[in-house]
Amino acid sequence: MKRLALTGAAGRVGTLLRPLLRPHAEHLRLIDIDEPAALGKNESFVRADLARRDEANAALQEVDGVVHLAGIASGVDMRAILDANVLGTFNLYEAARINKVERVVYASSNHVTGFYPRGQLVSPLDPMRPDSPYGLSKCWGELVAGLYYDTCGIRTLSIRIGNAGTYPASERSMAIWISARDLAQLVGIGLTHPLIAATVVYGVSDAEERWWNNGLASRLGYQPQDRPRDHARIEEPSEGPVALAFQGGAFCETNHDGNIRMRDAEGLAKSPETVP
Numbered sequence: 001m002k003r004l005a006l007t008g009a010a011g012r013v014g015t016l017l018r019p020l021l022r023p024h025a026e027h028l029r030l031i032d033i034d035e036p037a038a039l040g041k042n043e044s045f046v047r048a049d050l051a052r053r054d055e056a057n058a059a060l061q062e063v064d065g066v067v068h069l070a071g072i073a074s075g076v077d078m079r080a081i082l083d084a085n086v087l088g089t090f091n092l093y094e095a096a097r098i099n100k101v102e103r104v105v106y107a108s109s110n111h112v113t114g115f116y117p118r119g120q121l122v123s124p125l126d127p128m129r130p131d132s133p134y135g136l137s138k139c140w141g142e143l144v145a146g147l148y149y150d151t152c153g154i155r156t157l158s159i160r161i162g163n164a165g166t167y168p169a170s171e172r173s174m175a176i177w178i179s180a181r182d183l184a185q186l187v188g189i190g191l192t193h194p195l196i197a198a199t200v201v202y203g204v205s206d207a208e209e210r211w212w213n214n215g216l217a218s219r220l221g222y223q224p225q226d227r228p229r230d231h232a233r234i235e236e237p238s239e240g241p242v243a244l245a246f247q248g249g250a251f252c253e254t255n256h257d258g259n260i261r262m263r264d265a266e267g268l269a270k271s272p273e274t275v276p
């Protein structure tokens with residue numbers, strides 16, 4: 001790819017991805033409200049708040065593809081999430097349309113399906129089951145991607161990233177961690193695969209314990225190189241009963257009354273003895 005943009009470039013995942021993306025682009029434009037660490041030879045920085053339409057439009061001028069990481073990465077502050085994730089992602093796609101950007105890789109999240117029980121193998125085709133205001137905002141992002149493929153042909157790979165920390169730091173992350181190089185491999189697929197339209201995969205390395213059916217990612221050529229157990233440094237405290245029951249972990253505890261409920265794909269209540 002000639003000119004690639006990376007939003008949220010100053011953040012944790014952006015900082016991990018930059019050195020892996022740079023060799024594959026003639027130019028990498030870093031977009032963020034905060035300044036990223038020292039620029040490399042083929043990098044430039046554009047300060048932009050994507051919640052502002054004019055700044056988003058200007059930031060995406062003359063790029064061929066964009067990896068969209070910018071946003072609030074956790075939490076329950078709905079005002080901030082509405083600005084950065086909901087409005088920010090909408091503006092990103094409007095800017096892509098106006099500037100004729102053909103490809104987007106969208107940093108979605110496992111929290112789109114965080115309220116599935118841990119014993120259940122979930123696929124991107126299963127109904128969304130967000131676990132928090134943050135998870136809801138990521139559902140929105142995936143839906144926006146679909147709208148912009150249907151209306152103007154912008155192709156998006158939404159990657160429901162598990163945990164992209166530098167190493168797996170909790171029991172939960174043993175099932176959901178993705179290394180930077182595996183994530184970069186998925187990003188590459190998203191930017192180049194001819195069949196991508198509005199496609200959703202999970203972003204996970206070669207985990208022993210599987211929560212997600214990632215067959216679609218395999219069909220697109222994804223071959224994870226790293227195994228969470230080879231990198232694990234467990235240091236996070238063990239989780240409470242609600243967090244332990246569901247894939248989203250502690251995110252599921254937001255406003256949770258402590259009564260664990262399950263439902264089926266049709267939205268009907270499951271009795272506890274049929275769980276999962």
Ligand SMILES: NC(=O)c1ccc[n+]([C@@H]2O[C@H](COP(=O)([O-])OP(=O)(O)OC[C@H]3O[C@@H](n4cnc5c(N)ncnc54)[C@H](O)[C@@H]3O)[C@@H](O)[C@H]2O)c1
Nearest residue numbers: 008010011012013033049050069070071073107161163164
């Ligand atoms: N870290 C993970 O394990 C993980 C897992 C799943 C999904 N994700 C998603 O990946 C993305 C990056 O996550 P992260 O952990 O690097 O988060 P982060 O908070 O470290 O980085 C987010 C970056 O986005 C920027 N940003 C926020 N609002 C913005 C706005 N309005 N305009 C421009 N820039 C803005 C911030 O300044 C920050 O540099 C997020 O969208 C997050 O939801 C991360």
Ligand SMILES: O=C(O)[C@H]1O[C@@H](O)[C@H](O)[C@@H](O)[C@@H]1O
Nearest residue numbers: 073074109110111162163164
């Ligand atoms: O579930 C997880 O571990 C991760 O999920 C991501 O969506 C969040 O951005 C990150 O802060 C969490 O650590």
